[in-house]
Amino acid sequence: MLDATHQLPAAPRVATHQARVLESRPVGARYHLILAEAPLLSETVRPGQFCHLLCPGVFLRRPMSVWRAGPGEPLGFLFRVAGQGTAALAALTPGDRLDAMGPLGRPFTLRPEWRRVLVLARGVGLATLSLLARRAAAKGIAVEAVLSAREPADLMEAEFTGGAAMAVHRVFDSDGSSAPEAVEGRIAGSAPDAVFTCGSDRLLRLAQRFAAARGIPGEAAIESRMGCGLGLCFACVRPIRTMEGVKDLRVCREGPVFDLQAVERWA
Numbered sequence: 001m002l003d004a005t006h007q008l009p010a011a012p013r014v015a016t017h018q019a020r021v022l023e024s025r026p027v028g029a030r031y032h033l034i035l036a037e038a039p040l041l042s043e044t045v046r047p048g049q050f051c052h053l054l055c056p057g058v059f060l061r062r063p064m065s066v067w068r069a070g071p072g073e074p075l076g077f078l079f080r081v082a083g084q085g086t087a088a089l090a091a092l093t094p095g096d097r098l099d100a101m102g103p104l105g106r107p108f109t110l111r112p113e114w115r116r117v118l119v120l121a122r123g124v125g126l127a128t129l130s131l132l133a134r135r136a137a138a139k140g141i142a143v144e145a146v147l148s149a150r151e152p153a154d155l156m157e158a159e160f161t162g163g164a165a166m167a168v169h170r171v172f173d174s175d176g177s178s179a180p181e182a183v184e185g186r187i188a189g190s191a192p193d194a195v196f197t198c199g200s201d202r203l204l205r206l207a208q209r210f211a212a213a214r215g216i217p218g219e220a221a222i223e224s225r226m227g228c229g230l231g232l233c234f235a236c237v238r239p240i241r242t243m244e245g246v247k248d249l250r251v252c253r254e255g256p257v258f259d260l261q262a263v264e265r266w267a
């Protein structure tokens, strides 16, 4: 296991940031992206971490992975318009304020000695894993990515890679290529140093089998409904396997990134 104790790394102080929306537009039929100016947050947030976003007119904040970030870069979110909160976010226009609390949660691990990583992403998991994949590619780590979607029109490949060089396998429900045995066939010859996944239970189980068979580490980012996002209300707990048995751990605090083999369900 990468971090069986789920100890938290030293993290920048969590704060609410009044970001200024720079760009807000639909991506395909069901997704939306927002780029916002929030220099301190963008510089400090790490892949796998999230922000708790205030959605205009909605009481509880909504958790959203950071999709784009970096020194001098806007802060970006890529999300499925699922209900009231995300619809309110999608209605923001350039110049509007976006109240973003963060950076929150435990980030992904990228060890300096790793030379190749495999990333398995589906749906909203593309947003969560994109920053990790692009940071890995920027460090010279070879990235192999399985991007899974219902059909070709749903695949957000350009949004995932951001132009970084990666070996991409595109798999779809519409032609059966996203079936676990078909995906396993495609990656059977891969020899990564670590595996990362987010976005579906099928990909989670596939990643667990793949990593266990090769004795390599991995991590999964998981989802749950959230209240405070700060570790106080325990609304977000999920059963996670630890050295002391299965424990209810907080996705917002001990997660959302957990050791791959410790996770029972993605969402």
Ligand SMILES: Cc1cc2nc3c(=O)[nH]c(=O)nc-3n(C[C@H](O)[C@H](O)[C@H](O)COP(=O)(O)OP(=O)(O)OC[C@H]3O[C@@H](n4cnc5c(N)ncnc54)[C@H](O)[C@@H]3O)c2cc1C
Binding pocket: 050, 062, 063, 064, 065, 066, 078, 079, 080, 081, 082, 083, 084, 085, 086, 087, 124, 127, 128, 222, 223, 224, 225, 226, 251, 256, 267
């Ligand atoms: C750490 C974290 C990171 C996330 N990152 C992203 C991201 O990058 N992009 C993205 O599109 N989404 C992401 N999500 C999911 C996102 O937070 C929810 O889709 C959002 O809160 C829904 O709010 P809403 O008001 O629009 O919908 P609601 O009205 O609250 O819900 C709409 C429907 O979605 C279901 N739902 C809502 N939240 C969740 C959830 N967390 N898990 C499973 N089902 C849910 C509800 O049961 C309901 O059926 C993330 C969630 C977490 C916990």
Ligand code: FES
Binding pocket: 225, 226, 227, 228, 229, 230, 231, 232, 233, 234, 235, 236, 237, 250, 251, 252, 253
């Ligand atoms: S959302 Fe409150 S403890 Fe996680």
